[in-house]
Every structure is written in C-alpha cells, then in structure tokens.
Amino acid sequence: MIKNKHIRLTSTALILSLIFAACQVNKKQEEPSLKSALEGKFYIGTAMNHSQILGLDSASLKVIKKQFNSIVAENCMKSEQIHPKENEYYFDLADQFVDFGEANDMYIIGHTLIWHSQAPKWFFVDEEGNEVSREVLIERMKNHIHTVVGRYKGRVKGWDVVNEAILDDGSFRKSKFYNIIGEDFIKLAFQFAHEADPEAELNYNDFSMAKEGKRNGVVVMVKSLQEQGIRIDGVGMQSHIAMKYPDIKEYEKSMQAFSELGVNVMITELDLSVIPSPFENDGADVGNRFKYSQAMDPYKDGMPDSAVVAFNKRYMEFFNLYLKHQENISRVTLWGVNDGNSWRNNWPIPGRTDFPLLFDRNNEAKQIVNEILIAAKNH
Template sequence: MFNKINSTLLLFSICFLSCKEAKKENTIQNQEIEISLKKSYNGDFLIGTALNTGQIKEVDAKQTTLITKEFNAITPENDLKWEQIHPEKDTYNFEVSDAYVAFGKKNNMHVVGHTLLWHSQLAPWVNEIKNKDTLVNQITKHINTIAGRYKGKIDSWDVVNEALNEDGTPRESIFYKLFGDESYLELAFKLAAKAAPDAELVYNDYNLWKPAKREGVIRVVKNLQAKGIKIDGVGMQAHWSIEGPSIEDIENSIIAYSDLGVKVMFTELDVTALPNPWELDGAAVEQSYERYEGDPKMDPYVDGLTEEAKQKIAKRYEDIFNLFLKHKDKISRVTFWGVNDGQSWLNDWPINGRTNYPLLFGRDNKPKEVYNNVIALKNKAK
C-alpha cells in the first residue's frame, strides 16, 4: 500500500513538473510571437508601411498577417494618386481606395492618404489644362470629392507632394506654371482642411535633410501659418543609402521643422546598399538610367547580400533609429516604403531590374537580421 502511494505521488510530481515546463515553454513562445515593431515602439511613434494593391485586397494571407502584426499605420503606394483614383475628368475609381480605408479601420490602424496634389502620376487629362481657372476648378473638385469621401476615415493626408527643387525653390510643375506662384499650396491646404477637418495635413517631400531644401520647406510652412492655413506636419521621405545622408543633417531638419510647431514624420523609409549613377540626385520617379541596365557593377547582390553589406545596412538602420528615439518627442510616425524587399520600388529605380534589399523583411516575408537589430535598440533603451 505504501509503495502504491509513493508511486502515485511520484507520478503526480512528474506530471506537475512536466505541465509546469510545458506552460513555461508556451509562455516563452507566446512572448516571442508577440514581439513586433509596433509593440516595441509603442508610445514612441507609429510604425507604418506602404501597401500595394494586392496587399490592400488581402490576396496573400501570410502578408496580411505580417502587416497586421508589425504595423499600426498604412500608406497606399499608388492607389490614391490622381492617375489611379481620378483617371478621367468625371470618372473616379474608388474600389481599391475604399478597400484600403476599410483594411485600416478593420485593423485599428492610422490611415494615411497619399497624395492629394502631386505633379507626377497625374492623369493625362490634367496635363492638358491650359488656364488657371480651369485648374483651380479641377483641383477643388478633386480634393472635395476624395478628401470629402473619406472624412473621418483617413487620419492623415499628404496634401501636397514634392513641390520644391533641391535648392528649395518652387518646382515648375503644371500647378506652379498656371498659378504663377506657390499659391496652389494654399488652395490645396485650405480645401483639405475644409473637406477633412479632423485629418492631420502634411507637406511631403524627399531630401528634406538638405539645408537649402530645408529652408524652402520652412518658407512654405511659415507662409501657410502666417495666413492662418492649417498645416500639421512635414513628411520627410527617407529614401536613403548606407552612405548618406549624415545623421547630423537629418537631425538638424528634425529640429528645424519641429521648431515650426508641426509634427515630423518619416514617410517613406528604405535603405539601399546598391550603387547608383553618380549624377543621381533625389528620388524623383521619372529619373531612369537605361544605359546601366544589366551592368553587374550596378547590381552586385543578385544572389544575396554579402556579410559586409548586411552589417553596413544593419549599422545604418541602428544609427537611424537611435536618432528617431532621441527625438521621439518630435516624431509622430515612421513608415517603411514597402512591406518586403521583393515589393520595393528600388528594385526598378533608378535602374530597372535590379535586386535590392532595403527593408526589414525579405522576399519570403520573414524578418531579416536587421529587423532584430531594430527591435533590440528599443529593448536597450528601456
């Protein structure tokens, strides 16, 4: 009888310890599953990504799971740009944009509208407009219709995109030429504020780390503020490389824009390790260098990054996110321009057909080592 009781107690102890270990293992696994960019940087700034049409339509369940797990802000790559959403004078395509907004709201995400006014990716019919009054009417109709449709649903609008040259002077777009000055920015921000009164309104551009271009942005923001026109933020596109821009230049711009009393957002972050033509300056989509296509010197990592290149990208991202954390009181959002490397526009820009690795997730949608580095930075800061 005594041996029988001992055996039962021994069996119970073994079962108890096994169950305890199993529970501990499940807890660890669950903690690992819960690690994500958005949770790691919760309370610092939003972590966003740009979605293509397939991702908006949820055609790949694995990508949908990745997007909803890692990010709490979304931007459409192309589907709210004029040529897509308003291709003809009296024709609007709302199917994908409606799905985009619904996706964001379903998943409790900050929804960005990109973009209301941009000289590039315009519908062809807009470029045929020859006088200011007609253009004013069409801009008014465009913004009222689109921003009005998503009133209370889109949280932030890139109202005007890329209105400046590299030296900070006004870009001679169709808008500037027909208006004769930069007053089209005033019109756009006024219309957006009325059509979407609860949305934050942003001026978005690339190379805003450059001192001369920085001064141009400061001029634009101060002009709007002086006239009582709502502007809530400056969106710094961040199409950077392992070589530059310098952390100091980026930091100087963060401080300068924040001093204007507006939020700072990094709206299109990616880091390339690929070489680009020496004369390349900026991130204008119309830039192309066909003569370099197929040149192995310009596409050195077809079979994958070398360890040295991986370390350079990792170090670059660490430096960037250390800066973001330093100024988290000024920065409201950091958005990666794409979910994974395969999706990145940098595979085809400025040289078509290259293999690039500028994001935190690989072509298989799995986190790369640099992802772990970015997460670890936040853990070190705690």
C-alpha cells in the same frame, strides 16, 4: 484499480497538454514586434501595394498585422489612379485599403492629393487639348480634394496633401500646378483638404530633405502657410536613403528645423538601398532611369556578411536618431513590407536585386529588426 490509474494518467496527460498549449500561445503572444516596442514613441508604418490590399499576398499581410500600426496607400490613392478621367472615380481599391486599416486598428494615411508626377493629364487641359485657365484648374483641384477626402472623412487620419513641390535649391518646382496657378496652389490644396475634413492631419511630403536648400525652402513655405492662417500639421521627410547619403548630421538639422516650426516631423517612405547608384544623388525623382548593367547589380545572389553588417549599422544610425527625437516624431513609415516588393529593385535601374527593407523576400525579419527592438527598449 488499473482502469482508474489509466484514467488518472490520461487526465494528467491531457492537463499537461493543455498547459503546454497555453504556454505556446502565451509565448506567441509575447513575441516582440516593432509596434509594441515603439508604442508610446511614434507610429511605425508601411506602404501597402495592390496585391496586399486585395488580400493576394497573405504572407505580407501577416507581417503588416503583427509589426505595424500605421499604413499608407502606396499607389491606389494617387490622382492618376483614383481619378483618371474628369467625372470618373475608382474607389474600390482605396475603399478596401481603408477597410483593412480600420479592421486592424491602423493609423491610416492617404497618399497623395496633389502631386505633379502621377496626376492625370486631363487635369491640365480642356477638351481640345489646350491648357486650362487658373480658375479651371483651381476648381478641378477643389472638386478632386473635396471628393476624395470627403469620402474618407473621419476614417483616413492623415493626408499627404502636397507632394514634392520644392526643388533642391529651395525654389518652387515648375510643375503644371505651379505654372498655371502659381505658388498659391499649395495654400489652396491645404485649404480644400481642411474644408473636406477639419479633423484630418494635413502634411507636406518631399524627398532630399537633408539638403540645406530644400530644407530652407520648405521652412519658408510652411511659415508662409502659417502666416496666412492655413492649417498644416506636419512635414514628411521622404527617406529613400543609401549607404553614403544623406549626411546624418544634415538630416538631423532638417528634423530639428521642421520641428521648430511647431509641426509634426514624419519619416516617410523609408528604405535603405545597399546597391550602387548611377548618380551621386539623394533624391527620388521617379523620372530618372538608367540602363541595367551587371556591375550595378552586385548582390544578385545575396548580400555578403560584410554588406549585412554595414547595412545594419547604417539603419541603426537613423533609428537611433528617431528614438533620440521621438518627442517630435509622430510616425516612421517604411516604403514597403519586404525586399521583394520594394520599388528600389527597379529604380533608378530596372531589374536589380536590392535589400532595402526590414524583412527579406520570405517575409522573415532581418537581424536589424532585433537591433531596433533592443534600441527601443533602451530609450
């Protein structure tokens, strides 16, 4: 009888252990995430860097898989990297990026096809170093876009076709593309992308979109494309925001102005800098650089509680705005996973310590994440 009692006790303990384990699994599965909380409202995404794409940053990859349902290539699809020489393409990293997205059921965004800042120099000159003709540059654009978009046809769901072509006053940026081709380079880029993948979402992307001049310039540009029968599906509002800029009301005006065009509004490249800026500017021109000083790096040892409270309040102003306009927003994309791999640590002053993202340097969710989850539940 004692032996049977021992067997019964052992069996009971085993059953209880299994029940406890099952509860722990269910608890883990039920833990809220950004993507589950925002499901049906808009995609929530992040940019992936080289080490994440290569699988070297496993901690960040866990965050990406759990929290996000959309990814964008931070650098590996920019023409300077993917097409550094006229007849040479480097697709290995981009292929791995797309493979990761598909394996994890992500909405994949390609970034970016035509951008003046990180375009290879050969695009614009012949073998002797002379500036190419309009016809030659158009052909090079066409070949580049057809090759890159065509390779990922049906796999990459959306493309930032043209990046940062409008200045803050609403005029066209006098880039090499503009100077050689004229404003038609934008129309041609969208035309070529549509030819390469008729089903892909085609977007225009730019910074300082809360400024009235740029807002009006982008509206005029989009209307011109639409009147010419050129397909454009969305406008991406780069949102490299700070504690004092942009003005939230002007930002909302731009969201409304773009949605009234009948295109999707996308919040792209979102991050919130809490450290001082050397200029009162809400742009994101990567060419701007300033020397390091300790006075401009106040939180090197961590943010004080008062700064955290202000940070959370400022972020929620924007997320509440996104939730308010969720019918017109297709996705919100953070520009990085955690504070440690954010470009804001090195721009516009290299070597600083910033805290612009939703996850800290240990990939732990900040308090703001829970606030977003609560807000999403109430909308």
